[in-house]
Amino acid sequence: MNAPIRMPGRIQPAPEDFLSGEQVVSARKARRGFMAKALAFGAGAAAAGSARPAGNSAAAGTGAAPAAEGDPMILAPRPWTTSLGQPVAVRGYGLPSQHEKGLQRRESPGLTRVSAASVSFCPLQGLFGIITPTGLHFERHHQGWHDIDPSQHRLMVMGLVREPRVFTMDDLMRLPAVSRMHFIECGANTGMEWGNVAVPTVQYTHGMLSCGEFTGVPLATLLDLCGVDRKAARYVLAEGADGSSMTRTVAVDRAMDDVLVAWAMNGEMLRPENGYPLRLVVPGVQGVSWVKYLRRIEVGDSPYFTKDEVLHYVDLMPDGTHRAFTSIQECKSVITTPSGGQVLLDRGYHNVTGLAWSGRGKIRRVDVSFDGGRNWRTARLEQPVLPKCLTRFNVDWTWDGSPAVLQSRAIDDTGYVQPRINQLRAVRGTRSIYHNNAIQSWRVAASGEVSNVQAL
C-alpha cells in the first residue's frame, strides 16, 4: 500500500500479495496494453469461484483505471447479460452465492483438541445488520451434535410443580407462541484475550456471538401450566437430551420472565447444530445456559452446581477463588469493519460499523474513538434497538492515511459503560477466561492494514 493518495471512496485492487503466483503473472502480462488487460479481466471473471474468490474478485471486479473507452465490465457484454439463467427450484433450499465462500464458521486452531467438544466462530467481519445468517450461527457442542427425530422428542417439566408433565413437540407447538429477537454470546467469547492479543480477526475475538429471532413458548407458560410452586421455587434446572445431557441452573425470576422454550430461529425450525428440535432461550445470559435438545425442566429451591457451574464457566479471580454463576453477559461492543486482519484499500471516507449488546437491557449509546480512547464521537444506532439483542452502529470516518487506533464503547440503559481491558484486569486479573467484555482496539497502519492490539 505504498501508492499515492487516491480519490476518496474509490475502490482499488487488492495488492498483488492476495493473488496466486499464476494470477500475478497474468496481471503483470495484462499491464502491457489495454487490449491485453481487457482479455485478462475476461479470463479472470471466467475463472472466478474456481480458485480464490477474493483474489479473482479483486482482479476482475475492481479493475485499475479503465482506458479512455471505459470499463470493460460495461463495454464488453457480460456472460450473465447475454445468456439464459437457471430455472426456479434448482436449489430447493437456497444457498449463498458461490462468491461468498470465504465467510464460513471456523474453528480456532489449537483452542480445543476434540472437535466434538469445541466451538466454531461466526464470521462477524462479513455480516450486515443484526440477524446472523442461520447457517453461520456460531456452534458450541459439548459432546457432539445430533439431528433428533422431532416425533421422538419429549420435554418433561417436574420438581416443585403441582403435577410433573410431559410434552411432545405437537403439544408444545399448539401453545401460545411468541417471537423475539435476542443475541446469544458464549461466556468464553473474547476469552483468549484476557492476558494478551492471541487471535487475528473479529471472527476469533468476538465470533462466539450470534443473534436471531426465536419462536417458542414462554417457559413461564409451561411452568404455570404445570402448577409451579411460586413460593418455594428459586431455581430451574434445564437439561439436554444429547449425550452430554448438558445442565445449567437458571434463576426462577428469569424463568418466569423472558425465558423461552424455542423450536424456531429466523423463521425456520432450529438447525441441528443449534438444538433442533427444542432449545432454551435465556435472553442476556451466556450461551451455555441456552440448553440445546432440551428434554427436562426441573423446578428446585437451590442451585444445582452442575459441571458447567463448577468446573467450567467459572471466573478465576486474582485471589485464587472462582466466581460461579456469573451468567449475565454485560454490555459490550465491537467494530466489525474495519477490523483485525483486514486492509483498507483507500484513504478517504469510510463507514465504520459494528455491533453492541447488553445482557441487562437495551443499548443506549455507542461512542467510537479513532485515537486509542482519548477522544470519542457518538455513533448512529440503527433500528431496531431491542433489549438483549444486537444493535448495529455506524459512524463516519475520513481516513487521512495516518496510523489510527479504533475503539467502540457501548452504554446500556442501566447506565453501565463498557470497560477498558485494564479496568477489567484491575478487578479480575488476567486468568479468568470468561466474561471479557473489554473495549476492543483495532490499529490501522499507514499501509491500511488493520490489526488486533490492546491499547491502554
Place this chain on the structure above:
Amino acid sequence: MSRRCDRPGTARATWRGVIGEATSGRTAGVASSWARWSLAATMLVGAAGVAHAQAKPPGPPPAAVPASGAAPNAAKAPWSAIGRPATRAEVAAWDIDVRPDWRGLPAGSGSVAKGMDVWDAKCASCHGTFGESNEVFTPIVGGTTKEDMRTGRVKALVDGSHPQRTTMMKLSQLSTLWDYINRAMPWNAPKSMTVEEVYAVTAYILNLADVVPDDFVLSDRNIADVQQKLPNRNGKLFYTDLWNVRGAGDVRNTACMSDCAVEDRIASQLPDHARGSHGNLAEQHRGIGPARGLGPSRPASAQGQPQPQPQPVAAVSKPPLDLARASACTACHAVDGKMVGPSFRDIGRRYAQATGAEALLVDKVRGGGQGSWGPMPMPPQAQVSEADTRALVRWILGGAQ
C-alpha cells in the same frame, strides 16, 4: 436407559432446601453484601452435615402436592389441558441430577480397585492412566496438595504454580463429579455405566488425587465426609452481581468524551510469527467492499513491499532431515511409522500423485490443519520459513529418503 428405572425416584416436590443459601432466600432476591461475598462452599458445610440424615427414601415420588403459590389463573388457561402427566417411571428415568446436598444420589458404592479396572477399560484412552493426560482433554488430576485438603483452598490457584487448572484443582462439589460421570461418560457411550461403576470411577479419581486411600470404598453413606476433604471445597463463590439481571456488576468505566486519560501505548499485539496461525485471512473475507483480508505470505511490517521471490531450494539452510529436526517437526512426525502425527513417508505416499500437493502441504505446515489424519491437530508452523517449508515438503513428496 430402562435399567435406570430401578434407581430411587424423586421426592423433590415435598422437599425443602437444607442449603443455608437457599433457606436464607437471600441469593435469589436482591444482592446483599452477604450473599455477594459468602462462599458457596461455606454454605455447603451445613448442607453436607445434614444431608445424610435427610437423604430421600428410595421409591416412587409421592402423589401430586398442591402448589401453594401457583398462579391462580394457570389452571383456567384455555391451553391448560395440553400435555399429559408424567408417570413415576418416566420421572425416575430422566431425573438423574445429583445436587450438592446429595439429592438424587442413588444408594450404592464402588471401590478404588474396581474403579481402576473401569478406568483402564473406559477412561484411560482419553484421560491417561493416571488422569494426568493433556492429549485429548485437560488433565483431571494434579496441582493439589495435602495442605490444600486441610484448608479447602488450592494454593496453586493463587500463585499459578501449576501450569494448568486441573479438574481436581477446581472441583468444589463432589456431587458435580459424580453427576457428570454418570450423565456424560464415557465420552463415546454416555450413560452406559452402572451405579457401582460411577461410584468406583469417582473413587479412583479421588484416589489418584490422594484424597482417599487405595483400599477406599466410596458410597452414598460416606460421600459427604469425602466432600469435606476436597482440596478446593472452599474455593467457589456464588457471585450474584453477575447472576441477577439487576446486579450491580463489579467494574466501572465512565463515558468521558474528550481528552480522556489514556496511557497511549500498545500493550499487546499479534507477533509476526503468529500471523499464519488462523490460515489465509484473505480467504476468510469477502472479495468486495471497502476492505479485504490480509494475505499470509509476509509479516505485517513487510506488507506493501515488493513480494520476495521464492528462494531456490539450494538456498535452504540444512539437509531436509536436519531441517525437520531443527524445525521441531520430528517432535510429532517420524520418517517412517506413526507418532503423534503421520510419518513423512505416509504423507508422501498419500499426496505424491495429487495435483497441487506441494502448495497444499506448504499451507498446511505453515497454517496448521486438522482432520486429514484423525482428530489430532497439526499446529501452525509459521516460524519455519517458506523456503524451508517448501524444501521439506518437496523432500516428503519425494519419499523422505
